[in-house]
Amino acid sequence: MSENAEHRPDPPTPDDTATHGQFTHLDDYGNPSTHQLRIIGRRRTDAEAKLEQRQRETRTKPSG
Numbered sequence: 001m002s003e004n005a006e007h008r009p010d011p012p013t014p015d016d017t018a019t020h021g022q023f024t025h026l027d028d029y030g031n032p033s034t035h036q037l038r039i040i041g042r043r044r045t046d047a048e049a050k051l052e053q054r055q056r057e058t059r060t061k062p063s064g
Contacts, residue, residue, distance in 0.1 A: 032040075
């Protein structure tokens with residue numbers, strides 16, 4: 001067998017993907033779908049914006 005030959009495991013059975021919990025929409029090799037990654041990215045962006053807003057408010061808030 002060649003060193004460059006790519007070996008991938010068999011795709012998970014439908015029962016396997018249902019038991020993994022968080023990522024139920026997996027591609028044939030067990031990776032999260034593009035849609036899920038976009039959702040995660042959007043949530044992260046929203047959380048970072050919210051944190052930045054709170055930090056700005058805290059910096060400008062008068063102490064006392």
